[in-house]
Amino acid sequence: MSFTQTTRLNKAGYFAFLSKDNLIETNAPEDIVSLVNASQYIARNLLGTTPIMVTSGSEIMVDANNPPQSLLYCCKALPSDVMITTNNLRSAFVILNDSELYNIDIGIDTQSAYTLAPGQMILIVTSPYKTSITPNYFIFEGVIPYGWTAEDMSLKVGKGDEVRISTGDTMVQSAITEVNLPGYEQFSFFSINGKFFPSAIDSAYTVTDPDLGLIPASLRYLLIVPVLPYNEFVDRDGVYAGVPIYQIDLLNGVTISQEWNANQPNKSTLSFKKDAGFNEEIAVPIYVE
């Protein structure tokens, strides 16, 4: 490595989310950049936590003095109360309704905020911005944290096919978008209908849209989100150092490998490679203009 004045020695981590919907079509960019703050909270506080199984009649109470103890609250039955108080609480966690029968009312700041249908899963981000007081939370439907890895996560858009034109020059026809994404599973286990699903992107995470036919799940969009240095957060204006959030349409071209080793976290590696026109939007940057 040659040292020049452009060489930066700081590390840059990335976190990945999977989404059922095309977030840039359903949410404002100002909302989506809050995932930068959510990823920092998850990566530093909730990575590797064991899911909490919520049984009938129990309560989920989350506030600044009682921050979430797990990335995933998996409701096996109808809890007696779900109440989240966002004041001074910076967090991000997932609630899954695995009850099959009940609609679960989720209260945020003493008000009923969301009704979670059976099989549905939401990501709740509280205090989504660095300084803005409002909104004090976001709910992302069908979005799950996929994983954070130290070394191998990569996104590359490189040159694809070239064609020789009559002048003898070559023109570029396509670009190859490649993603390599090893994820250590945060959601290490839970069961639906008596079956155990150990995979981070198994059909257990699908909501109600099996028609998309993607891999084994309907989580079609991948979001690669930068993790800012400790205690640095992005505000509603979306200004932060680094790269934008990249949303990648995973339709076609995905392969997944999974590894299980005794006494090691389960690991899923998502690989995506697609050759498409260089002006097609496979990897879409998301940023607040």
Add this chain to the structure above:
Amino acid sequence: MAFSTTTVLSKKVWDVWVYCGSVGEYSTSPGVNVGQLDGDASLKVSPGDTLKLASGIEATISENGEATFTIVGHGENAAAFKNNYESLKGLINKSCNVAFVPAGTSSGSFGTENVKLSNVYLFPELNIQANQVNKITVTAKRETGVGTAVTINATNNS
């Protein structure tokens, strides 16, 4: 190596300027400063096609100008990085000039000590990897007439 007062031992930092006549924001010489070189650039000019003359001698009729370089683009913040990359993508398959000049050279005063690659096609490659600096790798190449691919110490970039 003899040490004399003219020996400079420090590394040089290079700015990269791109000119493209057919894209508005790049069409005023010397174009746009797209970033600084990260490490070394590879620049190569090799013989292209040859033609057999009636005399039996093979004459070179073209040369291949090629450069591969990596820039730490204007990535002060996420918007700047995105705009830098998106803007470079707009140059794909358009004829461009690329000039490597010492960092800090002001627009319009190239003077000496520069290398200019003329009439090349650019392709920017995005490369993002956890725990690595975000980079844009650019390849530039073109088959062109003999003697026209590279200019040393050009006075401008158009």
